[in-house]
Amino acid sequence: MNFATELLHGGLLPDKATGATTLPIYQTAAYNQDSAEDLEKIFALRKPGFVYSRISNPTTATFERRISDLERGAGAVAFSSGMAAISAAIMNVVEVGDEIVSSGSLFGGTSSFLSELENFGIKIRYVTNNRVENFADLVTNKTKLFYVETIGNPKLDVADIATLAELAHENNLPLFVDSTVTTPYLVRPLELGADVVIHSISKMINGGGNSIGGIVVVGKNFRWDMEKFPKLADFDSFGTLKYLARLRAKMLTNFGGCPSPFNIFLTNVGLDTLALRMERACQNALKLATFCAENKKVEVNYPGLKNNFYHALAEKQFGNHFGTILTLKFGTKEKAFGFLNSLRFALKASNIGDARTLAIHPASTIYLHSSETEKLNAGVTDDLVRVSVGIEDISDLLDDFSKTDSTLLK
Ligand SMILES: *Cc1c(COP(=O)(O)O)cnc(C)c1O
Numbered sequence: 001m002n003f004a005t006e007l008l009h010g011g012l013l014p015d016k017a018t019g020a021t022t023l024p025i026y027q028t029a030a031y032n033q034d035s036a037e038d039l040e041k042i043f044a045l046r047k048p049g050f051v052y053s054r055i056s057n058p059t060t061a062t063f064e065r066r067i068s069d070l071e072r073g074a075g076a077v078a079f080s081s082g083m084a085a086i087s088a089a090i091m092n093v094v095e096v097g098d099e100i101v102s103s104g105s106l107f108g109g110t111s112s113f114l115s116e117l118e119n120f121g122i123k124i125r126y127v128t129n130n131r132v133e134n135f136a137d138l139v140t141n142k143t144k145l146f147y148v149e150t151i152g153n154p155k156l157d158v159a160d161i162a163t164l165a166e167l168a169h170e171n172n173l174p175l176f177v178d179s180t181v182t183t184p185y186l187v188r189p190l191e192l193g194a195d196v197v198i199h200s201i202s203k204m205i206n207g208g209g210n211s212i213g214g215i216v217v218v219g220k221n222f223r224w225d226m227e228k229f230p231k232l233a234d235f236d237s238f239g240t241l242k243y244l245a246r247l248r249a250k251m252l253t254n255f256g257g258c259p260s261p262f263n264i265f266l267t268n269v270g271l272d273t274l275a276l277r278m279e280r281a282c283q284n285a286l287k288l289a290t291f292c293a294e295n296k297k298v299e300v301n302y303p304g305l306k307n308n309f310y311h312a313l314a315e316k317q318f319g320n321h322f323g324t325i326l327t328l329k330f331g332t333k334e335k336a337f338g339f340l341n342s343l344r345f346a347l348k349a350s351n352i353g354d355a356r357t358l359a360i361h362p363a364s365t366i367y368l369h370s371s372e373t374e375k376l377n378a379g380v381t382d383d384l385v386r387v388s389v390g391i392e393d394i395s396d397l398l399d400d401f402s403k404t405d406s407t408l409l410k
Contacts, residue, residue: 003185004275010069012062025265026058055253059261063268064215067205070184071197073217075244077252078264082180082200083109084257085214089176089198090145092243092251093229096121099142101135103159104128104377105152107200108366110178111374114147126377130159132167139171144228146175150182150189151314151323153352154362154386155379156301158310161317165193174222174243180204181325181352185278186318195222196243203353204324207270207277211263218244277355277391281324284357284397285389289326291398301379302326324389325352333382336361340385342403345396352388357397359387 001009014021031050033039041047050056060078068076079085086109094100094117102114104126114124123142127134135146146168148159161177168175174195179187183204189197199205201213224232224243235242235249252258282304289302303314304322314322330336340348346357350365360366367380375381389397 006070007275008272010066012066012069023059023062023265023268025261026053027261028057029053053261054256054258055248057258057261057264059268060259060264063264063271066268066271067184067199067201067215068217070188071217072188072190073197074220074241076215076217077244077247078201078259079214079216079252080257080259080263081212082198082202082214083113084255085198085200085216086110086178087113088247088251088255088257089196089216090117090147091255092247093174093224093231094122094144095231097142098144099123099125099140100145100147101125101127101138101143102147103130103149103152103157105130105155105157105379106147106149107153107178107180108370108378110149111370111378128377130157132160132163135164136167139173143171143173145173147178148175149178149180150187150317151303151325152378153181153325154327154384155377156303156310156323156325156327157379158303158314158317160313161187161189161192161194165195168195169193169222172225172228174224181323182318183274183278185275186282186321186323190217190219192317195219201267203351204278204281205271205274205353206267207273207353207355208266209351209354209356210270211266213259213263213267216247218247278321278324280391281389282321284391284394285324285326285387286322287394288387288389288397288401292326292328292401297331299329300326301329326387326389327379328385328387329381330383330385333361333363336383336385339403343400345392345400346387352386354388355391357387357390357392357400359385362386 030052042049064076064078125138151158165175176196177189177194178198179189180200180203197217199215201215232242235245238245286304289300292298293300303310346359349358350360351358362380363382367375
């Protein structure tokens, strides 16, 4: 079954109980069982079933299966936001004194969360430009995991997932990959050797910008050796699934970042059209980037451009798609603002992965409170505009972006 077909006929619907062709919303906190014995068995994980929606919910469970299947995972746990998913995924294994080796160009919320972890005695070692050799250099006997984004936002540097996974495994470490900007339509990191894949489902997976959510998908192969990961000891009976079992039983249940079934319903509707939207948005992004690159007054960064440093890797890894985000450098902040204010269709909003094109000046917004080093690592300069390309008619977008050639920029 090919991707777009699998999205719609992946085997989870129609609903077995009623034949409903869309995902039923189980808007309930708790679940009655036939007997006290049944409830005991479900609590002891000896019988499948639901007890309380902070721990699991049938609407959410169907969505988790759907994403896990699309990613070729062993299972998944959904959260109330991408940040809840990221923090749970990492805290599930790290302890005081541990270290994380991470790409230096991360989504702002993620780098802010990692600095917060420093307050809990966890050290983060940052690699620049996703260069594999630098990851190797930073490994110590305290390292617990490697953390990368498939395409760094807004730097747009591409991680070499297969090579990084190999290096991580040589050091008995798991590779964690945030694949929010690529979605399983462009790449399945688990198939390339990654061990944990995270998505903010608020972005392309939802597609309509109508809900916040996140998900962690876990692969089948990593062994999570007991000496290296003592926190997983209580879950040893789950074998290679012990990380997944602990993620739900401790991280979701104790920190409580569960998603609302209604938000999951909305996101699940969006998921149906993921292939169509990604195809169109990637095509639009390539056309816009090419168009802007022909204009010598603005510097364009997009992995789809042939002269881009990451082009060959992106082409190989993402099958001739290059994502929906591009950045433009105008030389000065005034010109960048002038461009933003001239746009007719692109909304000025701090989101990505919406069906609508969105544009923002990161230095004065998302990175307003970041240090100079953080901005440098993320590739954020004062003249930079980030564009998340939507699915509008390309001729209208080209018209809007022809303003990159206006007298304003001379
Ligand atoms: C938006 C985003 C997040 C955080 O997700 P929320 O749903 O906003 O909490 C994490 N990683 C990346 C790459 C993102 O774009």
